Amino acid sequence: MLKGNLSDLPLLELLQALATGSGGTLRIQAPGVEGAVGLAGRRVAYAEALGLSGMDALILLTGLRQGRFAYVGEPPPASNVEGSMEAVLTDLAAVADEWKKLTHLPEDWSRTLRQAAGRREIELALDELGVFADAEGKTVAEVLAVPGEVLERARALDRLLKNQALTSLPTQGVGPVTLVALPYYGPPSPVAYVDLELYQRWAEKIGDPFKLRVRSPRGMEASYRVEPREQIPERIMLHDRELRKLRAGRGTKLKVMPEVEDGPIKP
Amino acid sequence: MDLLSLNALLNRYVWGPEMMLVFLAVGLYLTVRTGFVQFSKIGVIFRETLGAIRERALGAGGEITPFQATMVALGATMGQGNLIGVTAAILIGGPGAIFWMWIAGILGMATKFAEATLAVHFRQRYADGSVSGGPMFYLSRGLPKGLRWLGGLYALLAALAAFGIGNLTQSSAMAGSLEAAFGVPVGLTGFFVAVIAAFILAGGVRRIAAFSQTLVPLMLLGFLAAGAYALVVHAGALAGAFAAIFQHAFGAQAAAGGAAGYALQQTLKAGVGRGIFSNEAGLGSAAIAHAQAQVDHPVRQGFWGVIEVFLDTLVVNTVMALIVLASGVWQGTKSAPQAFVAAWDFPGGSSVATVVLALFVFTTLVSWGFYGEEAAGFLLGDGIRWPYRITYIVFAFVGALGGFELLTAVADTLNGLMAVPNLLGLVLLGGTVAGLVRGFFRGEPWHPPR
Numbered sequence: 001m002l003k004g005n006l007s008d009l010p011l012l013e014l015l016q017a018l019a020t021g022s023g024g025t026l027r028i029q030a031p032g033v034e035g036a037v038g039l040a041g042r043r044v045a046y047a048e049a050l051g052l053s054g055m056d057a058l059i060l061l062t063g064l065r066q067g068r069f070a071y072v073g074e075p076p077p078a079s080n081v082e083g084s085m086e087a088v089l090t091d092l093a094a095v096a097d098e099w100k101k102l103t104h105l106p107e108d109w110s111r112t113l114r115q116a117a118g119r120r121e122i123e124l125a126l127d128e129l130g131v132f133a134d135a136e137g138k139t140v141a142e143v144l145a146v147p148g149e150v151l152e153r154a155r156a157l158d159r160l161l162k163n164q165a166l167t168s169l170p171t172q173g174v175g176p177v178t179l180v181a182l183p184y185y186g187p188p189s190p191v192a193y194v195d196l197e198l199y200q201r202w203a204e205k206i207g208d209p210f211k212l213r214v215r216s217p218r219g220m221e222a223s224y225r226v227e228p229r230e231q232i233p234e235r236i237m238l239h240d241r242e243l244r245k246l247r248a249g250r251g252t253k254l255k256v257m258p259e260v261e262d263g264p265i266k267p
Numbered sequence: 268m269d270l271l272s273l274n275a276l277l278n279r280y281v282w283g284p285e286m287m288l289v290f291l292a293v294g295l296y297l298t299v300r301t302g303f304v305q306f307s308k309i310g311v312i313f314r315e316t317l318g319a320i321r322e323r324a325l326g327a328g329g330e331i332t333p334f335q336a337t338m339v340a341l342g343a344t345m346g347q348g349n350l351i352g353v354t355a356a357i358l359i360g361g362p363g364a365i366f367w368m369w370i371a372g373i374l375g376m377a378t379k380f381a382e383a384t385l386a387v388h389f390r391q392r393y394a395d396g397s398v399s400g401g402p403m404f405y406l407s408r409g410l411p412k413g414l415r416w417l418g419g420l421y422a423l424l425a426a427l428a429a430f431g432i433g434n435l436t437q438s439s440a441m442a443g444s445l446e447a448a449f450g451v452p453v454g455l456t457g458f459f460v461a462v463i464a465a466f467i468l469a470g471g472v473r474r475i476a477a478f479s480q481t482l483v484p485l486m487l488l489g490f491l492a493a494g495a496y497a498l499v500v501h502a503g504a505l506a507g508a509f510a511a512i513f514q515h516a517f518g519a520q521a522a523a524g525g526a527a528g529y530a531l532q533q534t535l536k537a538g539v540g541r542g543i544f545s546n547e548a549g550l551g552s553a554a555i556a557h558a559q560a561q562v563d564h565p566v567r568q569g570f571w572g573v574i575e576v577f578l579d580t581l582v583v584n585t586v587m588a589l590i591v592l593a594s595g596v597w598q599g600t601k602s603a604p605q606a607f608v609a610a611w612d613f614p615g616g617s618s619v620a621t622v623v624l625a626l627f628v629f630t631t632l633v634s635w636g637f638y639g640e641e642a643a644g645f646l647l648g649d650g651i652r653w654p655y656r657i658t659y660i661v662f663a664f665v666g667a668l669g670g671f672e673l674l675t676a677v678a679d680t681l682n683g684l685m686a687v688p689n690l691l692g693l694v695l696l697g698g699t700v701a702g703l704v705r706g707f708f709r710g711e712p713w714h715p716p717r
Contacts (some may be wrong), residue, residue, distance in 0.1 A: 180322055182563065185311070186710030229712055231563045239710070240311075250318025 002071035006030065009069075011037075011062050012089065012096045015044060018071065019085050025074045030067025032110030032141035037061065038076020043085045046076035050145035054080040055091070059150045062092050063099040065107045098151055102158040109141035111168035112206065112259055113157075122165050131156040135166055137211065137259045169206055176215075176257040179236040181248050186239075192224035193237035194256075199228035202258045214238070215255040216246040223259070271673065274680050281683025282544070284536055287371075290543045293690045294374030297381045300697040301704050305376035305573050308708075312570045319567075330397055335476035336560035337571040338483040340553035343433070343634030344579050345487070346627050347440055348545040350620075353587040354596075354610065355603035360537025362508070362597070363515030365588045367535050371542025372580030376573045378548040381693050381700045383572030385409065386554035387565035388703060389716060397472075400558020401425075401638075402551035402685075403645045406692040408716065409699060417688040418645070424685045425552065425642035426655070430662050431678015433635020437628040438666030439675075448608075448621035457667025460629065465660045468636045472559055475637050479630065486626045487578065493611070493619045494586040500613045501593035508592035546579040548572075550682070551689035555638045566707035569700075632663060 006014075006028070014026065018039055026037040028049070035049025035057055047057035058081065081088065113135040124132055131153055135143050144153050160166040179194065192212050194202075202210060212226045214236065222242065229237060236256055243249055280286060298305065305312075319333050331339075356364045382402070389408045390400030403425070407418025438460055442453035467478045498505060517531060547553055553575060560568045591597050594610040601609055611620040636659050643655045665671070693700075706713070 181318075183315070183318075184710040185708045189710065229563075231713075235563075237563075250315055251321030252318070 001073075003069070005066065005068055006064050007066045010096065011058075011064065012092050014069065015039075015085075015092070016089060019089070023075060024071055025076055026069055026071045028061055028064070028067055028069045030064045031108045032139045033060070033064060033067065035061050036076075040076055040079070043083075044081050044088045045079045047081055050141055052145055052147055052150070054082075056147050056150055058088070058092060059095050060144060062095050063102075063105075063144070063150075063154060064109070095151065099154070102154055104158045104161040105154060106140060106161075106168050108170070109144070110139050111170055112137065112139055113143060113166050113168050116164050116167050122163060124160075124165065125156070127152055127156045128160055128165075132160055132165055135160070140168060176255045178253050179256045180234055181243055181250060181252040181254050182232060182235045182237045183240040183243050183250055184237050188241050189239050190225055190242070191239075192226050192242075193229035193232065194226060195233045195235065196228040196230050197233070199226065206258060210258050212236070213257040213259050214246065215257070216248045217252065217254075218247050220246045222246060226258070270677075274677050278676065278680045278683065281680060281686065282540075286683070286686065287536070287539050287543060289690060290378070290549045290686070291371060291374055291539065293549060293693055294371070294376075294378045296694060297697060297700065298374060298377040300701045301377055301380060302701075303377075304380055304569075304704060305373060308570075312573050315567060315570045316574045319571075330472050330559045331476035331561065332480075333560040333562055333568055333571050335480045336556050336558075336568065337575055338479040339472075339476055339556040339559075339634050339637065340571075341487075341575055341578060342479045342483045342630030343556070343638065344545070344547050344553060344575060344631075345483075345583060346437060346631035347624065348541070349579065349583045350587055350624055350627060351603050351607045352541055352545055353584050354591050354607040356537040356541040357588060357591050357597045358601075358603055358606060360534040361515045361530070362511035362588075362592050363513075363517065363534040364538030364541065365512045365585065365592075366516035367538025368542035368545075368584060368588075369581060371539045372546060372576055372584070375543060375546050375548030375580065376576045378693065379546065379553065379572035379576045380569040381572075381697070382548070382551055382554040382689075383557035383575075384565040384569035384700055384703055385693075385696055386558035387560060387562060387568045388699065388713075390558040392715075398559060399641055399644065401555030401641060401645075402689045402692060403642060404558070405554075405696060406688055409696050410692060411695075414691075414695070417692060421551065421685060421688045421692075422642040422645040424681050424688075425555075426639050426646060428678050428682035428685060429635045429639025429642070430659070431675050432682040433639065434632055434659060434662045435666035435671050435675050435678065437632040437635075438663045439669055439671070441625050441628045441632075442667035442669070444604075444621050444624050448618060453667045453669065457664040460632065460667060461660050461664035463629075464633055464636060464663050465656070467633050468640070468656050468659070472637060475633060476559070478633065482626070483630055486623075486630065487583070489626075490583065490623050491586060493623065494590055497590045497611055497613060497616065498586070498593060501590075504593040504595065505589065508589050511592060512588075541584065542580055545584055546576045548576055549690055549693075550685050551692075552635070552638050552685065555641050556634065564703075564707050564713040566703055569704075636663075 019042060021039065023040040028035045033050055037044060037058065038046030047054060047061065049057040049060050052060055115136050131143060143157055144150055146153055161168065192214065210226060211223050213221060213223050215221045222245065236254055248254060356368065385405040386400045389405035390398045391404055392398050403418040403422035406421055407415045410417060438457060441460060442456040445451040445456050446453055467474055515534065543549060557568050557572060562568045591606065591610045594612055596606045596609045608617045608620050611617055639659060640652055640655050643651045
């Protein structure tokens, strides 16, 4: 099994090196991104990352400047990339050149994007406006992972970060964490409660207010406004109805990720 | 009047039909005050308690998990009363007694819910993070000033009664049954009971909880497995047993006229008595264990109180009753202990019955040791804990040897008397329970009293 880091061996060079082999799957794990590239019959046959597939996934993964990879002998699960190895590598070389120009994009794609504080006028192009409206509270990787628009969104995001319309905040150290569900009852409410100590720790790192993205073991996700409550260490309190929507109940372990609250630019 | 006569008189009252009516009335009152919690919130109760088991060691603000607290309480609750007591109820009151046992048990769910809820609400927190609670605390902290002495009275009764209901009676029953079934000398049983109980009680509530959370579920599952086998053996008589419970519920087995009235009275007394006393709802003892639970809101522990009665009365007692009815031993002339053993009439059945009985009484002995110690600690401070434990362990040994009838009889009366301050307190604190339930189901956080 071949292992390494994309900071030492970028994806393009890696694929060139693997092109002569008999085939296998390259698993990639980078901050905010998980993906896989499958090689079969001396060509790139398969790619997927963050819900993207085929060439879109390859374009996204080419932009990664850091992240661990491992090449294993498993055959790719399907075929979703067209073209010969030479054609794909030529396309990806052009894509890699484009990525190199985007110097304001952070290397860590798990960083959370937030609209810059302060009220000032900024002129935005149409593509920038779309990304700007969509970016608040999301990670860099989430903003980029749109089928057919990966590079376009990357360029727009790079400009938005350059002119400080958006800032990116580190999310490492604030999640995701696993908390145990505890229901509360009464009128339906979109509020999630976490222990006061945890709330204060998160608020110090990413600012107050913030939201929580909650993911159930069955893969269902929802976002909640969060408030602190005393005496519930290692737990997240959600309204009974919300827990049922997530197909969870008391005692279910939930993946919880704090994220920046949506909202207008603060004065 | 000498001590024996006075004790006998008091005993008749505290365990008599008048007191049973008080238990039922308080259960009904709390059922209404809590919005019929055992019916209206039954889905929530099961979801909450089953979910809490998955949480394992998670919790806050207490010493042990809600599940552990309930297993300690269940360890005390499940004893001879569930086995020989149920058998006796059928022998005295007929199969219909089981119907009335269910009714009393269902009302007892609200009582136990209130006890567990109040126990957490009024528990005392100490600087080292430990807690103490139970009726002595909710009576002394929750009642108006002029009645707070009831807390002290309750603690005194519990600390003394533990030596009888929890100790001498259990140790003696265990030694007697092991001697009869396997020829184990009573002194040997007493020695091992004392040594093992000493080891567990010396570890405090955490060790008691660790012991109970392992043994009580195993004991319960073992009993249910053996019970299921016994019922399979008598599968043909099972439908008839169920039918008999309902047919005899209103004294149908008796002759017409005055005899029918008398028979109904016996059925009611035997059944209601079992439904009340086997789960200890109203005596307040289990609240001492529930107070230790790590919960964010007292009502969540109240749910465990409901489950405790459900398991004790509606599951264990019912299985035992069906074994007795389906086996047909209730129609003979055997005494209750003989009929209990005879009901397990499959190969190895009597050995199973003896082991089940031994386990049931041993867990009772351990949990009551903790109850008594907590009550003594309330009265005399933490310095009394070790002397109490040592005395309790000595009693566990000598209890196996037998010959403490007077002491056991007095302790039995003291045990019954525990209900008096507790039931009075539950009525007076019914509004507090109702307020806690309302707040919980509005999603409000719990604010413990200062």
